[in-house]
Amino acid sequence: MVARVTVLSVVDAIADDLRRRVLSGELGPGEALTEAEVASRYEVARATAKASIEKLVTEQVLVRSNHKTARVVQLGPDDVRDIYRSREYLEAEVLRRLARDRSVPAASREANEEIGRLWQAEVYDVVDPDMRFHTSLIDSLGSPRTSRMYHSLTSEVKLCMAQLQGSQRLSPAIIVAEHQRLLDLICAGRGDDAATLLREHLGRARELLVEALGGTPGPEATLAPSVLSDAPA
Amino acid sequence: MVARVTVLSVVDAIADDLRRRVLSGELGPGEALTEAEVASRYEVARATAKASIEKLVTEQVLVRSNHKTARVVQLGPDDVRDIYRSREYLEAEVLRRLARDRSVPAASREANEEIGRLWQAEVYDVVDPDMRFHTSLIDSLGSPRTSRMYHSLTSEVKLCMAQLQGSQRLSPAIIVAEHQRLLDLICAGRGDDAATLLREHLGRARELLVEALGGTPGPEATLAPSVLSDAPA
DNA sequence: ATTTGCTGAATTGTTCAGCAAGTTGGCTGA
DNA sequence: TCAGCCAACTTGCTGAACAATTCAGCAAAT
DSSP states (O other), rough: HHHHOOOOOOHHHHHHHHHOOOOOOOTTOOOOHHHHHHHHHHTTTTHHHHHHHHHHHHTTTTEEOOSSEEEEEOHHHHHHHHHHHHHHHHHHHHHHHHTTTTTOHHHHHHHHHHHHHHHSSSOOHHHHHHHHHHHHHHHHTHHHHHHHHHHHHHHHHHHHHHHHHTTTTOHHHHHHHHHHHHHHHHHHHHHHHHHHHHHHHHHHHHHHHHHTTOOOOSOOOHHHHHHHSSSOO | OOOOOOOOOOHHHHHHHHHHHTTSSOOOOOEEEEHHHHHHHHHHOOOHHHHHHHHHHHHSSSSOTTOOOEOOOOHHHHHHHHHHHHHHHHHHHHHHHHHHHHHHHHHHHHHHHHHGGGOOOSSOOOOOOHHHHHHHHHOOOOOOOOHHHHHHHHHHHHHHHHHTTSOOOOHHHHHHHHEEEEEHHHHHTTHHHHHHHHHHHHHHHHHHHHHHTTTOOOSOOOOOOOOOOOOOO
């Protein structure tokens, strides 16, 4: 095994900082970022600033068309629906595969326990460990490309969160219970039921986000949470 | 509908041409591409060449680490397995969704018919319409992000093909039959069976590729092609 | 014989100044 | 009111330059 250290180029370092500022809400949706501004703020040449901006454009953190100045991406209701639909597609099949092998990732268990621990703390931020729960499911497959695809979605989810700070959150109690139920279904080899529960789980979060963004709720009726019950298959 | 023309920047045009040269096999795996070479070949400034190269690096067509010269990516057996596994994950769930709605995309039908048409031609290239068959299944969902994720995989599949020109191909007859069967299963609402057949279909192509790349075949036994029969569910 | 250190060529990372082309927003004149 | 025009700003690209890094080869030291 080769030991690896990461040497950040200036371009990467600036891109990282800009990404952080967008994700933290310091740069709001639609905000303009000219190359000259970035260059002077970080005291680098315009070419360097340009490269950083273009990197974030390919990551979909910024948007820009020819000869126009880059802006922080603005996610609308349709984007949120699409992001969550794509999450469902990928994650559902992963759950089926895990259920087939009855393989419950330890990292997922731990992430869910963490949500449970900070459940009754004064201020809790459930987003981060929640994300870890889902990504650890994906990552447990050991498929770099699948993980990479899912990562591009989670980064957009984080962007959603950043763009509606202060909106009401889902109850951590429900989240923890559903996560646990997902793991149980995997352990029981019930892939279809896990996929169905995942649809409800993600669907609820999605509709909350869509509503918070001012969109009208989707047409699909909330499914009866049949698989949440403990009735044997 | 507004008429749209796409104005390619110089950077994009060069990136497109380099990509074409890699995919056509003109640039073999591991081949070096220095910024100065690209700059002089296309008669542009080095900064422009650099941007083109970096674009292809983010697309995974080229690879490069800090201060090293970019090289055409070399896909090994593990890469091929990972690419096809990821394809399976994404495409299997899409088939289930399509089957749920019994929605058979017209474009997929057409793409498969095209494979059938050039089946007995002197020289046939089945790769392109085959790709179209699969992508049209994904695209029929109308989810930009799902399509984008799948596209990143198909471009790597094309790269595989480019890197082993002359290896034996699968029989077009079998491909057409299995594609048709997939569409039939979708039409019949048998999502699970479609997903299973897809696993076999992609698995066979994958093992052929892995073998051609000198890897040892994977451990999984070939499944009995039960769903290929016409027995009712 | 293997390691170490040096050196020079090649390559990348970044800067700077500048020009052409495109966009934006405000002003003018009908 | 509003189309058209102009000026300021911004991006796309260039060419040259310099610093930092990699790499291969070779000599010296262990």
